[in-house]
Amino acid sequence: MVGFNKVKITPPRWLLAELTYACPLQCPYCSNPIDYAQHKQELTTDDWKRVLTQARKMGAVQLGLSGGEPLVRQDLEEIVQHARQLGYYTNLITSGYGLTEARILALKTAGLDHIQISIQASSEELSDYIAGTKSFAEKKRVAHLIKKHGYPMVLCVVLHRENIAQMADILNMAVELGADYVELANTQYYGWANLNRDLLLPTRDQFETAEAIAQEFKLQVAGKMKIYYVVPDFYEDRPKACMNGWGTTFLTVAPDGMALPCHSARELPNLDCPNVQDFSVEEIWHESKAFNFFRGDDWMQEPCRSCDEKSKDFGGCRCQAYLLQGDMYATDPVCSKSPKHDLIETAITDANTAAKNVTEKPLIFRNSKNSRNY
Amino acid sequence: MTINPENKLQFSSTHRLQWEEAQQKDVILYPEGMVELNQSSAEILKLCDGTRNVAELVIDLEQKFQTSGLEQDIRNFLEIALQNGWIQQS
Numbered sequence A: 001m002v003g004f005n006k007v008k009i010t011p012p013r014w015l016l017a018e019l020t021y022a023c024p025l026q027c028p029y030c031s032n033p034i035d036y037a038q039h040k041q042e043l044t045t046d047d048w049k050r051v052l053t054q055a056r057k058m059g060a061v062q063l064g065l066s067g068g069e070p071l072v073r074q075d076l077e078e079i080v081q082h083a084r085q086l087g088y089y090t091n092l093i094t095s096g097y098g099l100t101e102a103r104i105l106a107l108k109t110a111g112l113d114h115i116q117i118s119i120q121a122s123s124e125e126l127s128d129y130i131a132g133t134k135s136f137a138e139k140k141r142v143a144h145l146i147k148k149h150g151y152p153m154v155l156c157v158v159l160h161r162e163n164i165a166q167m168a169d170i171l172n173m174a175v176e177l178g179a180d181y182v183e184l185a186n187t188q189y190y191g192w193a194n195l196n197r198d199l200l201l202p203t204r205d206q207f208e209t210a211e212a213i214a215q216e217f218k219l220q221v222a223g224k225m226k227i228y229y230v231v232p233d234f235y236e237d238r239p240k241a242c243m244n245g246w247g248t249t250f251l252t253v254a255p256d257g258m259a260l261p262c263h264s265a266r267e268l269p270n271l272d273c274p275n276v277q278d279f280s281v282e283e284i285w286h287e288s289k290a291f292n293f294f295r296g297d298d299w300m301q302e303p304c305r306s307c308d309e310k311s312k313d314f315g316g317c318r319c320q321a322y323l324l325q326g327d328m329y330a331t332d333p334v335c336s337k338s339p340k341h342d343l344i345e346t347a348i349t350d351a352n353t354a355a356k357n358v359t360e361k362p363l364i365f366r367n368s369k370n371s372r373n374y
Numbered sequence B: 001m002t003i004n005p006e007n008k009l010q011f012s013s014t015h016r017l018q019w020e021e022a023q024q025k026d027v028i029l030y031p032e033g034m035v036e037l038n039q040s041s042a043e044i045l046k047l048c049d050g051t052r053n054v055a056e057l058v059i060d061l062e063q064k065f066q067t068s069g070l071e072q073d074i075r076n077f078l079e080i081a082l083q084n085g086w087i088q089q090s
């Protein structure tokens, strides 16, 4: 909040529209809030069109349509069409489950640019288990249809202890499906993933083996397929440059209209995130407390405050600092300069212990019944 | 991958080249990404419409900007464009 008037505000470039929290799958690493069942209300088609128009006018150009499962919204085609007319590059971020050929065609006519489909593992058994729903065979069929209709396709696989040993097979699957890009997204520990961290965090050995396979594959497919590799920052010395800097580039709008500087910001206390039903995107971006909260670096504590790397990583992720050490102003504990860096070592040790002790506790799947406990 | 002098060059069908009013720049858009272009790069890419090979592209650009000696810069940029998948040759 301090530094409110000193920081130069750049316009948003990326708008992530989380159209709904509804989803037929139950991934235990889902980044949706664990209490999503409490946020049932959804924006109308006209609300979304207004938000898209306002953000586009400010300069947003990449639009992610996600959820939950965005296909659940029957007005998806209408929203895509509006977005395309405004000049957005429209990315549909879907599980693929339930996507029919008719809808793939309708979305194409509406102007959809790209489809990102997620598959949970390279084997049917594990993929269906993690998704909590029998969906693997259908997802593969849908991936072929996406390519048949000429979309660029990203295959996204979220990596964790259960599937990371399948790395080589996952990459072969990407080739078989004709993916143009593969996103190998090591689980980020927010939302449901944070609940299940002991069971999802891979060991350092698992992670390093998988990474070596991915790096080799990257060289093999250079020029044909691109790899986006999301590092598991628990095994890094420096945190990620979260959101490219708070309130500089990214705007997320949740299903109920809450505007968030990052998709996990709902978990932070007292941010008072504004709602697009009450304010324009311009007001939210420039004037709201939430979007100004961590802009610039006046909010920083030591060691970040006097660190010569602060313009590179902005002190890391605020949500991670909060979830791991209960202080959203603190240096992200992932950083080896953080006085609380031992929390990361503890998390890794706990996960390793849990890995050996399989009966300890079950994964908590993401569904409305479990969500109502929070 | 290098550019074959015989082949016609075409902007990729899975990328989009677009003028961004807010940035006062041409940009390339693709899944979850964006590249900002300077004016000369944008002019080169706009001529990759499947009707010209490298030599023809150089002639047309030199004519458009009423200058000469652009060939090496254009070739260098096109190699980068090809490697990034922004253009295809057919």
Ligand code: SF4
Residues within 6 Å of the ligand: A023, A024, A025, A026, A027, A029, A030, A031, A032, A067, A068, A069, A095, A366
């Ligand atoms: S991560 Fe899984 S459960 Fe969560 S929204 Fe995506 S598909 Fe649904």
Ligand code: SF4
Residues within 6 Å of the ligand: A238, A239, A303, A304, A305, A307, A308, A309, A310, A311, A313, A314, A315, A316, A331, A332, A335, A336, A337, A338
């Ligand atoms: S101390 Fe803070 S600013 Fe410095 S590298 Fe670590 S997280 Fe980044």
